[in-house]
Amino acid sequence: MKVIATPAYLSTASSTFEAEFKARLYWSAETDAGIEQRVADILADVQHRGDAAVLDYTARFDGLQAASVAELELTQAELKSAFDALPDAQRYALEQAAKRVRSYHEAQKQASGESWSYRDADGTLLGQKVTPLDRVGIYVPGGKAAYPSSVLMNAIPAHVAGVGEIIMVVPTPVRGSVASGGNGAASDAKPEVNTLVLAAAYVAGVSRVFTIGGAQAVAALAYGTLTIPAVHKITGPGNAYVAAAKRRVFGTVGIDMIAGPSEILVLADGSTPPDWVAMDLFSQAEHDELAQSILLCPDKDYIDQVQESINRLLPEMPRREIIAKSLNDRGALILTRSMEEACDIANRIAPEHLEVSSRDPHRWEPLLKHAGAIFLGAYTSESLGDYCAGPNHVLPTSGTARFSSPLGVYDFQKRSSLIExxxxxxxxxxxxxxxxxxxxxxxxxxxxxxxxxxxxx
Amino acid sequence: MKVIATPAYLSTASSTFEAEFKARLYWSAETDAGIEQRVADILADVQHRGDAAVLDYTARFDGLQAASVAELELTQAELKSAFDALPDAQRYALEQAAKRVRSYHEAQKQASGESWSYRDADGTLLGQKVTPLDRVGIYVPGGKAAYPSSVLMNAIPAHVAGVGEIIMVVPTPVRGSVASGGNGAASDAKPEVNTLVLAAAYVAGVSRVFTIGGAQAVAALAYGTLTIPAVHKITGPGNAYVAAAKRRVFGTVGIDMIAGPSEILVLADGSTPPDWVAMDLFSQAEHDELAQSILLCPDKDYIDQVQESINRLLPEMPRREIIAKSLNDRGALILTRSMEEACDIANRIAPEHLEVSSRDPHRWEPLLKHAGAIFLGAYTSESLGDYCAGPNHVLPTSGTARFSSPLGVYDFQKRSSLIExxxxxxxxxxxxxxxxxxxxxxxxxxxxxxxxxxxxx
Known part of the structure; x- marks a missing residue:
């Protein structure tokens, strides 16, 4: 059966635009009371029983049996082996990406993360001392959403900030276990370990890695156990259980934002090859059926060309089913009266990723107020930013760019006022x-x- | 009856120190399921019914009847009148404090809140654009905890950041209403308006003021109503209902931290007049019976002198009952083996306010890693910082200084990555x-x- 992707076609000149626009953008992060309660129970149990509870849940949810939590820790030598075992091209790409991400975050630290002070005329000293967090935890999902690039994007800013210890948790479920949808672990099954993820941990300077996941891993990091040290902040993406657990431990530890589905907004003046724009829309849509890809453009013919590119390019995409569902359910091609109006709408959306696919991107950039990351010009595909341009790919979603920022060195530092x-x-x-x-x-x-x-x- | 304050006396050399120390520091921000449910109901109601719900709750909880929410808005002329009506000394003090707070936060913006970018050798541009939030809400409690200084400390950084609109909410309950503990509002009763709070709003550059409070005010700011515009971030202290409401709207809008009881830690080498230190301990304790005042000192004689000062000075304090309860239940005088050990313990506590009452404060400052604000030297009483030194008095409590920072200009800005x-x-x-x-x-x-x-x- 042919897979077809037809994003909603909207025009700002239409009398029904406001209603259609709002309906397309609607997304609600409803919390599930059942998940909330199970997570509360797991947190309380890990807080009270420590390692024993972590072992129980890891056996139950990941099908991974261990006699002690220490057995679930990977050594630095194991991380290095994972890195050494990679094909040359992957090793090179990982190192280059890490290098660029590190250098951007070093610039960020210099621009906004250094201590400062001054003295008044009467000799009074005022200032702010900026110090790294002592110890942070990074949650890395296992299974299909295991992204080595996320390991780099979370661990490198922490490392650049000077965090003393970076503890990573990543579940390695045993195939056939409950969490993988099977009927219990076979006794000879092996845990699913993602070599690229471990290699990324090695490259990024992660201090310790425990192969645990879910709410139990968040609890262990927040409260500490005999084996797992308590951290002061937990960052990184996860499923609904992880998100609920992070929300609950907020206050005991710091957390990053709770992320919604990923989004791209392409603001196009019609000068970029339509295939490029279509592929950029795909690259967001392929993440997840809930992901949102939107094109804003004042040129009707160009929008038609992008739709033609979508039709032509979709069949060759391995993840076409996900892409089509995402574009059909949540995507939109919006005809605007002008680029200025397109900028206004972009500000209303406050997207995670905003591509200014224009031959004159610096003309529009000053008009753009709310976005996680702004990609200027036709050559700046979002995917370059996702992996290796340098800036962080952990960005505010669901309109939270109105009040929050990309993950950065500042998230792994805290400030103390100085007064003398x-x-x-x-x-x-x-x-x-x-x-x-x-x-x-x-x-x-x-x-x-x-x-x-x-x-x- | 004589009021006596005897903070716990602890010595790090004692075998029971660890247990006593932990027991003294213990504080739990247990959430109340009843409050949670009532707050969830109020939020949902305001989200659906808007102004009508705000009017209902304001009548019910504050005893304040109004035909429309517009009636509950104060004009800029009313704020100015409040300011003009102040005695000269108060007007001068408010203006001077605002001036110093503004100038500190301008330095902060310059040090860490400006956009930056650079180009790679291959012409690729990377950077970060820093922009103010469009609109923020400031919650100001009514009644006994109505502090004009808090208005300055919340509104001025927002103003310096360049926030377009600063919406303040402050309840003005009618004496005898339910919220004030009475049995319903008398028809001729007047709403309790704090002139200094309104004057502070005028001085700090607040855009609009609504005389509403509680969870209903937080809901109105987060979701917006016909009359009250939705904001992108809500800051400012409040009671358990306000705290629960802020926690729930987090994600829809940004929030500052949920504050616990206030704390001071004085690290003394014995060179400061003991009366000064005793009064600094009082000045924290007088806030609230749950407030915590702790002295760390390697000199036993000096600790005894501070206790003598406490005994002598307490009877003259108007708020002696609160001070005594706070010091007796939660205060501590801790004898350490050395100043170095005192610094270690200070880091374990990660206090909101940390006074280094030493003749050589710069010797100890580099050893101090976690604190909201560090007050250096005998002349730097916390109270100078609370009102007018310049740095913000909204500081991380309950050990959260391990991972969070004073309220600042950065809380009213957000960043967007730039990639070309x-x-x-x-x-x-x-x-x-x-x-x-x-x-x-x-x-x-x-x-x-x-x-x-x-x-x-």
Missing amino acids: VSEAGAQTLGQIALVLAHGEGLQAHARAAEMRLKTPD | VSEAGAQTLGQIALVLAHGEGLQAHARAAEMRLKTPD
Whole structure:
């Protein structure tokens, strides 16, 4: 049967545009009460029983039996072996990608992640000390969503920030186990280990790796067990159980955002080969049936050409079924009145990935306010950014780019204010604090300021 | 009856230290299932019924009747009148404090909040564009915890960041209403308006003020109503209902941290007048019976002197009952073997406020890794920082300084990655992306990179 992908065709000039646009964009991260409860139970159990609970859940959900959690740890030598065993081209690509990602994040650290301070005229010092987190945890999914590039994108900024210890968890379910949809583990089955993921951990400077996953892994990282040290922040993607667990441990530890489905928005002036744009839309759609690919363009003929490219190129794609479902259910080709209007709509969407596929991308860039990453010009395919351009591919989804940012070095640092009030400064500041503290009815605050005032001679 | 405050006396040399130390630090932010459910209901109701629901809850919980939400909005003229009506000393203090806070946050923006970019040798541009949030909401509690200084500390960084619109909500309950513990509002009762809070809103550059509070105010800000515009981030402290509501809308909007009780840790070498240190401990304890004040000092005699100061100074404090309960239940005077050990313990606690009350504070500062704000030297009382030194007084509590930071300009900005791959860059990057994409089984990603490769002549 022929697979066909026809994204919704919308025009901003149509009277039904607003309603159609809103319907297409709608996505709700409904939480499942059943999952919430099971996750709460697993978290409580791991908090109380530690290693024993981790072993139980790993046996139950991943079909992976072990006598101790220590058995589930991979050594640095095992990571190195995984790297050494790769074909040359993969080893080279992984190293080059890591190098570029590292160099971008080093620039980021220099631009926005260094301590600073200054002194007032009266000698009072004010500033901020920026320090790395001591220990962080990186969640890496097993199975079909196991992406070595995500290991690089999470671990390298942590490493560049100077995090002391980076603990990675990645489930290695035994084929035929419950989690893989089978009927229990066969006794001779092997755990599914993704060599590229381990190699990426080696390249990225991960300190320790435990082959555990799910809510139990998040719990172990948040609370610590006898074997697994507690971390101060957990980042990385995961399924609904992992997302629910991260949301619940938030506050005990820091977390990154809870990601929704991936999205691309291509803003095109019609100057890019339509095949390129079609393939960029595919590259988002192939992630997941819920992924969203949208084209915004003021040129009707060009939109038609992109649809023709979609028709022609789709049959050759191995993941065409997923691509078609994603484009049919959630994709859109939107005709706008102008590029300016396209920029306005882009800001309303606040997409994760925003390609400005224009011969004059710097004309439009200043008009774009909300996006995780902005890809300028026809040569900047999102896939180059996903793997190796340098910037992080962990980006805010579902419109959260209105208030949040790409994962970065700053996520693995924290700041402490520095204040050193001079004796002279205490005189001026003391008078101000005194008045305001009394205004708030906090007399000890007032007295503490007052005690530092010199008594007049 | 005489009020006595005797913080626990601990010594690191004692065999029972670890257990006593852990027991003193223990604090659990247990969530109340009843509150959770009521808050979920209020959020859903405001999301569906908008203004009408806001009016209902404001009448029910604050005893404040209004025909429309527009009636609950204060005009800029009303804010200005509040400011103009202040006594000269308060007006001056508020303006001076705002000026210093603004100038610190401007330095912060310059140090870590500006866009940056660079070009590779092959002409590829990489960088990050930093932009302000469009619209933010600031929650300001009514009643006893209404602090004008908090208005400054939340609104000024937003203003400095360049946020387009700052919407403040502050409940003005009618005396005798349910929320104030009475038995229903008397018909001639007036809403409790805090003039200093309104004046602070005027000084800080708040755009609009609505006199609503509770979960209904958080819901209105997160989802928007006909009258109240939806914001992209909500900051500011509140009671258990407000905290639960913020936690629930997190994801729809950004939020700041959910704050626990306030804490001070004084690390003293014995060179500061003991009265000053005692008053600094009081100034934390007077906030709240759950607040925590701890002294770390290697000098036993000095600790005794601080206890004597506590005994002598407590009776003169208007809030002595709260101070005594806080110090007795949660306070501690800890004798350490050395200043170095005191620094280690400070890092274990990761306090909100850390005073280094030493004649040589710069000797110890580099050893201090985790703290919201570090106050250096005897003249730097926490209260100067609370009001007017310049740095933000919204700081991470309950040990979250291990992974989070003071509220700052960065909380009101977001970043977008910028990538412009040159034609030459697409050749090198394309080869790398190709290999990695195939390794992840994402063929459209690979093809998108491949299409940008020049075919060899």
